[in-house]
Amino acid sequence: MRMPLCVGNWKMFGTLAEARPLATGVRDGLRRTKDVETVLCPPFTALQAVGEILAGSSVVLGAQNCHPEPSGAHTGEIAPPMLTELGCRYVILGHSERRREVGETDELINRKTRAALAHGLTPILCVGETAEERRQGLTFTTVEGQLRAGLAEVPAEAIAGVVLAYEPVWAIGTGANATPSQAAEVHGYLRGLLSELASKDAAGAIRIVYGGSVKGENAELLAAESEIDGALVGGASLNAQGFVTIVKKTARAGAVRGN
Numbered sequence: 001m002r003m004p005l006c007v008g009n010w011k012m013f014g015t016l017a018e019a020r021p022l023a024t025g026v027r028d029g030l031r032r033t034k035d036v037e038t039v040l041c042p043p044f045t046a047l048q049a050v051g052e053i054l055a056g057s058s059v060v061l062g063a064q065n066c067h068p069e070p071s072g073a074h075t076g077e078i079a080p081p082m083l084t085e086l087g088c089r090y091v092i093l094g095h096s097e098r099r100r101e102v103g104e105t106d107e108l109i110n111r112k113t114r115a116a117l118a119h120g121l122t123p124i125l126c127v128g129e130t131a132e133e134r135r136q137g138l139t140f141t142t143v144e145g146q147l148r149a150g151l152a153e154v155p156a157e158a159i160a161g162v163v164l165a166y167e168p169v170w171a172i173g174t175g176a177n178a179t180p181s182q183a184a185e186v187h188g189y190l191r192g193l194l195s196e197l198a199s200k201d202a203a204g205a206i207r208i209v210y211g212g213s214v215k216g217e218n219a220e221l222l223a224a225e226s227e228i229d230g231a232l233v234g235g236a237s238l239n240a241q242g243f244v245t246i247v248k249k250t251a252r253a254g255a256v257r258g259n
């Protein structure tokens, strides 16, 4: 059985004055919640403060990006060892906002994925089609291309250490989530590809989370699908109580699924 996973992606939100109470609220709200793993990904500037708040709790720290090199002359960039030093365990890679806004290519995302793995960070590799690609019937072609390129040259045994996030671009920040069956269909397709790229056992163990307008109202139905192993949450993770509700509903659905 795969442990459900909920990831809060705070994006470019969270001064320290905002980040501290948010992290504290999530930590305290989940004190008695079991059977789910929760990750908070604040902006780089809040990693240390949030890490201190989460220390000793069940909520773990993640980052929103990293550079593929361990160090070097790359002004403004953050290297994987800088993240692990602060206690990060996860890193979001290939988010569609970075693909679109700063032109991240599959090739760069692949280098970052390999670097993250080499430094002991679990990549949360994001794939997803645009509205136009879905209209043209290119959903599977798009996510397959992104997955194969993102995992190129990653040894089969290392693929087991990756988390995938299916994030249809048309659902991110729009309020219009994919239906549970739409998401489950793509997750199943991705898992089939993972079987081929790694092994059937590894594919069965890899968590594939869904992202795109997840909120308290839809979290449980999404997580009830056997192919959906949790959620990558943007906007709704900026409210501690709202995010805690999503995590608890995901845990509950996962527990029901596992029975």
Ligand code: PEP
Binding pocket: 009, 011, 167, 171, 172, 173, 174, 175, 211, 212, 213, 214, 232, 233, 234, 235, 236
């Ligand atoms: C995201 O940022 O990955 C995301 C899914 O955003 P939202 O939940 O706001 O759609």
